[in-house]
Amino acid sequence: MTYIPKSKINKLNTPGGEFIIKSTNQGYVGDYIELSNGKFYVGSDPKQLNEELIIPPSTNRLGNNRDSRLYSNLKPQTTKFQTQVKSIYPSKSIPTEEDYNRSYYTRYFTRKVNEPRGYMEIDQDTFNAINQRKKTYDYNLYEVGSFIWNLKNGTINSNFKNLQILERQFPFVSIIFPKLDEFERIDSILTTLGGELYYEDGREYIGPYHIHEGVPMVGPEHTEEPHATLVYAENLQNPNQELQNYFNQNLYEIQLQQMKDKVRNITEAPAARSTPTLSPPQSSLPSSPSSGGGGGSYK
Numbered sequence: 049m050t051y052i053p054k055s056k057i058n059k060l061n062t063p064g065g066e067f068i069i070k071s072t073n074q075g076y077v078g079d080y081i082e083l084s085n086g087k088f089y090v091g092s093d094p095k096q097l098n099e100e101l102i103i104p105p106s107t108n109r110l111g112n113n114r115d116s117r118l119y120s121n122l123k124p125q126t127t128k129f130q131t132q133v134k135s136i137y138p139s140k141s142i143p144t145e146e147d148y149n150r151s152y153y154t155r156y157f158t159r160k161v162n163e164p165r166g167y168m169e170i171d172q173d174t175f176n177a178i179n180q181r182k183k184t185y186d187y188n189l190y191e192v193g194s195f196i197w198n199l200k201n202g203t204i205n206s207n208f209k210n211l212q213i214l215e216r217q218f219p220f221v222s223i224i225f226p227k228l229d230e231f232e233r234i235d236s237i238l239t240t241l242g243g244e245l246y247y248e249d250g251r252e253y254i255g256p257y258h259i260h261e262g263v264p265m266v267g268p269e270h271t272e273e274p275h276a277t278l279v280y281a282e283n284l285q286n287p288n289q290e291l292q293n294y295f296n297q298n299l300y301e302i303q304l305q306q307m308k309d310k311v312r313n314i315t316e317a318p319a320a321r322s323t324p325t326l327s328p329p330q331s332s333l334p335s336s337p338s339s340g341g342g343g344g345s346y347k
Contacts, residue, residue, distance in 0.1 A: 057094050058082040064139035064171060067101040075137030076101055104135055133186045138168040143199055143231050151200045157224060158192045167224045193218050197231070202238045204228040208282050234259065237268045245278040253278055 064077040067088060079092040080101055088101040136158060147153035156175035159167045170192070177184040178192045195214050198206045207228045214221055238257050245253045245264055256268040257278060264278040 057084075059092050059094075063173075064137065066103070068104045068137060070100040070102045072099075073104075075139055077139055104137065132183070134184055136168070136170065136174060136185055136190065139171040139174065140169050141171050143197075148199055148233055152196050152198045154194050155197045155225070156192065156194045157218075157221060158190045159218070159221075160189055161191055162189075165220045165223065167218075167221055169224055193221070197225075199231055200233050201236050202234075202240070203232045204280055205244045205282075208280075229259075229262075244281055246281065246284050247276055248279055250284065 058081070059079065060082055061079050062077060064075055067076045067080065068074060069076050069090070076090065078090070081089045081091060081094055081097065083089070090098040090101060141153070141155060143153045154172075156170050156172055157167055158170050158174070158178060159165075174185065175192050175194060176182075178187045178190050181187045193214070195210055197203075197210070207225075211222045211225060211228075238259070240254060240257060242252060242254045245257060247253055253266065255266070257264050257266060258269050259265075260270045264280065266276045266278060
């Protein structure tokens with residue numbers, strides 16, 4: 049590639065919220081290079097420029113259509129606030145050595161109040177700004193949350209349980225934390241007391257185990273001798289699942305047929321009334337009962 053004089057290069061670092069990767073529109077955290085022509089690139093080696101970074105355009109402008117102008121006239125203060133706040137981009141917090149000494153750390157996330165699955169992970173500063181309703185971000189549009197993420201010696205089961213509890217308040221939040229042993233560090237023998245690991249045939253396993261290439265196996269360490277592979281409880285297949293799927297499908301087909309019959313009776317009723325016939329009175333059959341079910345904002 050073309051030689052770039054050092055005098056035209058700045059090696060910098062961003063904590064997040066400043067740039068997005070041009071090709072993916074994802075937020076970027078880490079080292080970057082600034083060239084004298086005003087362009088930015090991922091990394092710190094000027095001899096090998098990586099992905100280009102760009103400053104994200106504001107996504108908070110209301111536009112210039114008739115509805116936007118009407119809203120701006122009715123809500124001038126809200127409009128001014130929305131055009132001044134920053135956009136929010138994903139930012140993954142990395143655990144420190146102090147976190148590893150504690151064996152856990154806190155992870156933060158946010159979602160738009162009008163998007164049930166619109167989650168993204170954020171850093172603590174962004175979390176605090178929204179939680180404290182600072183004017184840095186649009187705190188009316190976002191809600192935030194946090195939870196404990198375990199870091200040492202067998203974290204899949206504990207992190208899975210923490211996410212299940214969190215989902216009671218934030219449904220679908222697990223989709224942004226798919227790797228349950230992310231950042232895990234193992235420095236002692238792993239042991240399960242039950243309810244966590246199972247043989248592939250469904251028998252429960254209790255005792256020491258180790259992780260080999262991301263898979264739990266019997267024994268405190270990996271050896272050349274054959275030893276069994278284990279399965280985490282949440283990944284254990286239900287032996288009756290095929291039968292359950294059959295019954296669920298059969299029930300669905302029955303309910304679908306009942307609905308079709310009901311619609312057919314409704315559509316055929318007017319035709320029956322238009323051509324009356326002399327016939328003895330018939331008692332009507334009782335019909336089966338039907339069943340049904342039933343963030344922040346600007347003011």
